[in-house]
Amino acid sequence: MRLNKKDLNKILSILAEGRELFVPGQVRGIKQFKLWEGEAPELDGENTILPPKDILFPKTEKMYTYKTGTEAEIAEIVDMPERIIFGLRACDMRSIECMDSVFIREGFEDSFYARRRAKSLIVAIACSGAGVNCFCESMGLDPNAAPSADIFLSDGGDCYGVEANTERGAAELKKWAEYLTEGDVPKSETHCSLAPAMSRELSKKLTGIFDDDELWQEVTGPCIQCGTCSFVCPTCYCFDINQADAGGEGVAFRCWDSCMFSDYNQNAGGHNTRPTKKQRLRNRYLHKLAYFNERHGMELCVGCGRCISKCPAHLDIAEFIDKTAEVCHD
Amino acid sequence: MIEVNHDCTCQGNPLVPQVCRITDIRNETGDVKTFRVQSLDGKRPFLPMPGQLGMWSMLGVGEAMFSITAFGEDWIESSIKAVGELTEAMHELSVGDFVGLRGPYGNGFPVDALKGRDILFIGGGIGAAPVRSLIRWCAVHREQYGRFDIVCGARTIDDVPFREDFFENWPKMDNTGVHITVDRKTDNWNGSVAFIPDYVETLGLTPENRKVVMCGPSIMIRLTTERLAKLGFARGDIITSMETRMKCGIGKCGRCNIGSKYVCLDGPVFTLTELDELPAE
Ligand SMILES: Cc1cc2nc3c(=O)[nH]c(=O)nc-3n(C[C@H](O)[C@H](O)[C@H](O)COP(=O)(O)OP(=O)(O)OC[C@H]3O[C@@H](n4cnc5c(N)ncnc54)[C@H](O)[C@@H]3O)c2cc1C
Numbered sequence: 001m002r003l004n005k006k007d008l009n010k011i012l013s014i015l016a017e018g019r020e021l022f023v024p025g026q027v028r029g030i031k032q033f034k035l036w037e038g039e040a041p042e043l044d045g046e047n048t049i050l051p052p053k054d055i056l057f058p059k060t061e062k063m064y065t066y067k068t069g070t071e072a073e074i075a076e077i078v079d080m081p082e083r084i085i086f087g088l089r090a091c092d093m094r095s096i097e098c099m100d101s102v103f104i105r106e107g108f109e110d111s112f113y114a115r116r117r118a119k120s121l122i123v124a125i126a127c128s129g130a131g132v133n134c135f136c137e138s139m140g141l142d143p144n145a146a147p148s149a150d151i152f153l154s155d156g157g158d159c160y161g162v163e164a165n166t167e168r169g170a171a172e173l174k175k176w177a178e179y180l181t182e183g184d185v186p187k188s189e190t191h192c193s194l195a196p197a198m199s200r201e202l203s204k205k206l207t208g209i210f211d212d213d214e215l216w217q218e219v220t221g222p223c224i225q226c227g228t229c230s231f232v233c234p235t236c237y238c239f240d241i242n243q244a245d246a247g248g249e250g251v252a253f254r255c256w257d258s259c260m261f262s263d264y265n266q267n268a269g270g271h272n273t274r275p276t277k278k279q280r281l282r283n284r285y286l287h288k289l290a291y292f293n294e295r296h297g298m299e300l301c302v303g304c305g306r307c308i309s310k311c312p313a314h315l316d317i318a319e320f321i322d323k324t325a326e327v328c329h330d
Numbered sequence: 331m332i333e334v335n336h337d338c339t340c341q342g343n344p345l346v347p348q349v350c351r352i353t354d355i356r357n358e359t360g361d362v363k364t365f366r367v368q369s370l371d372g373k374r375p376f377l378p379m380p381g382q383l384g385m386w387s388m389l390g391v392g393e394a395m396f397s398i399t400a401f402g403e404d405w406i407e408s409s410i411k412a413v414g415e416l417t418e419a420m421h422e423l424s425v426g427d428f429v430g431l432r433g434p435y436g437n438g439f440p441v442d443a444l445k446g447r448d449i450l451f452i453g454g455g456i457g458a459a460p461v462r463s464l465i466r467w468c469a470v471h472r473e474q475y476g477r478f479d480i481v482c483g484a485r486t487i488d489d490v491p492f493r494e495d496f497f498e499n500w501p502k503m504d505n506t507g508v509h510i511t512v513d514r515k516t517d518n519w520n521g522s523v524a525f526i527p528d529y530v531e532t533l534g535l536t537p538e539n540r541k542v543v544m545c546g547p548s549i550m551i552r553l554t555t556e557r558l559a560k561l562g563f564a565r566g567d568i569i570t571s572m573e574t575r576m577k578c579g580i581g582k583c584g585r586c587n588i589g590s591k592y593v594c595l596d597g598p599v600f601t602l603t604e605l606d607e608l609p610a611e
């Protein structure tokens with residue numbers, strides 16, 4: 001099906017009806033997903049600086065309220081809004097697949113994530129411009145497709161090609177019917193900028209360099225342990241659980257955390273499993289490129305390049321992959 | 331891909347605790363107290379297997395993971411050593427007070443693989459806590475297991491926890507030897523004064539048909555393993571329980587990983603051979 005671009009705002013109005021609609025746009029000068037307020041979304045150019053992660057996995061998420069004392073009680077917070085994520089690209093769609101695998105498919109279901117996910121509809125769009133640090137294709141992705149999104153839009157000049165990949169997507173498209181016309185749009189041809197030598201086979205070799213101290217010292221040397229890489233990464237999903245107490249009652253919440261921080265593995269009694277930054281960054285890289293694959297059958301890096309763009313110390317995971325590809329060459 | 335199998339006995343959301351009431355508190359040693367709890371409707375909060383973990387929550391202060399050291403028809407208990415803010419606050423609690431509790435988490439001890447075997451149990455300090463849950467299980471199913479040797483090591487005799495079990499209940503079990511050793515002699519102790527590794531070597535135990543279950547400080551595990559190796563014990567026959575920082579208990583928060591394994595999910599119980607296969611973080 002086709003959708004004339006001049007009708008986009010009508011579609012957004014349909015999507016926003018009774019639901020929270022998130023689109024790419026500027027908030028205080030930073031391109032990110034924001035609540036739609038009638039404006040034209042920023043679909044062109046490079047991807048958002050911040051990932052859409054917090055729509056499904058909020059930076060701070062209330063889990064339950066509690067009361068202490070003689071009337072002690074705990075009440076789970078189950079209220080989740082219905083949401084639409086519009087204009088998300090292939091890399092960020094894959095990152096949601098990663099989170100689905102962790103929070104929904106493996107072992108226990110994480111009810112908080114699962115409820116949000118069940119109430120979210122995703123309209124993805126073909127990538128319209130790779131950033132200088134993008135390497136999604138090296139991670140096995142096609143920037144011109146997002147097969148797990150509910151609805152996918154490809155760019156056909158003055159119109160979008162529209163296809164539904166899921167039943168929910170198909171049901172949604174019925175609401176768009178008066179604006180859709182028959183016809184196809186040829187697949188877009190965006191390609192990413194960087195082409196490091198990552199082959200998906202590499203991940204199996206990476207654990208083999210675990211003990212290469214010299215390599216890790218060199219790679220991790222400049223890192224200042226600021227945690228920015230985790231914050232901007234669409235797939236980093238570690239969290240901390242805490243309580244905000246207001247005397248006799250309060251709320252337990254979880255919030256994003258980073259394995260780059262020294263207190264992340266700090267045990268009572270002083271023992272720390274990863275006391276040095278070499279160990280911590282090694283864990284981050286190997287989790288992304290090797291460990292995650294063992295559990296979930298895919299990498300936990302989608303090649304979006306955000307961590308490369310924002311690292312104050314110029315660490316570069318794509319360069320790391322290139323370097324280790326050489327080291328691992330057998 | 332790693333398959334995770336869960337027979338979860340928690341109701342509903344595994345990340346949300348249930349309110350429990352403290353029904354008993356016992357002083358084990360100067361800084362270890364055992365807390366017994368039940369749910370508000372007077373039931374056992376959940377059914378744990380030996381070696382599994384519970385996330386205890388002091389509402390308003392925070393949460394921490396502890397071994398579940400015992401359970402009965404309508405209660406479970408953990409033994410908690412005061413080492414920091416949360417555990418010290420917990421030591422201020424009284425019978426009748428409320429805590430949050432969620433679980434059980436982790437794999438627990440391989441009670442089936444141990445069947446028919448002689449077992450050497452070793453608990454160092456508070457490490458006796460997880461070992462206790464297994465010994466209690468094996469005592470109930472006594473006929474399924476071979477000889478028991480139970481070793482407890484502590485700094486002084488006053489630091490030995492679970493005194494009723496070590497001095498009264500377990501010595502009365504069939505085909506069982508209970509062996510206590512301390513680091514430092516005091517006037518009220520005439521028994522062994524030796525570190526666990528040295529002491530275990532003197533017990534004359536052979537590796538034939540015997541498994542070792544050992545928990546305690548990592549230095550103790552390492553040195554005792556060296557001695558056991560000298561006696562011919564294979565690393566695959568030595569079972570231990572790991573301790574890492576935990577937040578969620580269900581393999582989601584990322585905190586407790588060693589390589590691709592999560593201690594809260596794939597552990598905390600591992601054989602030394604299994605641990606050898608993990609990256610040396
Ligand atoms: C599986 C598991 C579960 C746990 N569960 C709990 C829990 O439920 N609650 C809780 O509060 N904590 C728990 N812990 C905490 C943990 O046991 C303690 O941090 C640790 O055992 C230190 O205890 P301690 O200070 O009593 O040791 P210590 O009393 O100082 O030492 C214990 C023994 O180790 C030996 N030892 C000590 N130093 C040496 C040395 N240099 N060389 C040789 N031998 C030595 C001694 O012989 C002594 O008998 C658990 C630990 C494990 C492994």
Ligand code: SF4
Pocket residue numbers: 222223224225226227228229230260310311312313314315
């Ligand atoms: S953004 Fe760069 S400097 Fe900051 S923690 Fe990540 S790798 Fe280290």
Ligand code: SF4
Pocket residue numbers: 229232233234235236288300301302303304305306307308317
């Ligand atoms: S590790 Fe870097 S490149 Fe990979 S998904 Fe995360 S932010 Fe993007």
Ligand code: FES
Pocket residue numbers: 575576577578579580581582583584585586587592593594595
């Ligand atoms: S405690 Fe959260 S992953 Fe193990």
